[in-house]
Amino acid sequence: MPKTEQNTPMNAIDRLGLRVSAMIQGPIAQLNRRVTLFQLDTDPDYAWQAILELLQETDGLSLERHEDGTVTVSWDAPTDGDARIEDEEEGLMRVEVNETPAIAPF
Numbered sequence: 638m639p640k641t642e643q644n645t646p647m648n649a650i651d652r653l654g655l656r657v658s659a660m661i662q663g664p665i666a667q668l669n670r671r672v673t674l675f676q677l678d679t680d681p682d683y684a685w686q687a688i689l690e691l692l693q694e695t696d697g698l699s700l701e702r703h704e705d706g707t708v709t710v711s712w713d714a715p716t717d718g719d720a721r722i723e724d725e726e727e728g729l730m731r732v733e734v735n736e737t738p739a740i741a742p743f
Contacts, residue, residue, distance in 0.1 A: 649684040657688055661710065671711035673703075 647655075657674055666672035676685045692710055693700055701709040 649681045650687050653680050653684045653688050654691075657692075670714060671709055673707050673709045675707045 656677075660666060660672050660674060663672065676682075689700065689708060692698055692708075697712050699711045701711070703709065
């Protein structure tokens with residue numbers, strides 16, 4: 638009998654991580670190379686702190702904490718030497734230098 642995937646509920650850190658990722662990948666955030674994040678009432682403090690620590694450890698990101706509890710994440714435009722993965726064929730990845738508009742470095 639084949640194994641079936643079980644739907645496991647997402648924990649608070651995973652949910653918050655998805656929300657933050659969506660905010661960072663938004664078109665306005667990408668154009669401005671910055672986004673202001675905020676903690677919802679439903680976000681536990683431990684999840685908020687875990688996500689901020691993860692962002693703080695990510696190379697190429699700057700975090701600015703504000704008095705109201707929000708955090709602005711910003712990043713620089715990629716340089717000509719930055720590599721991007723363009724496509725994946727048969728399990729092998731090809732890496733090329735791309736000079737397209739700036740995207741987040743994560």
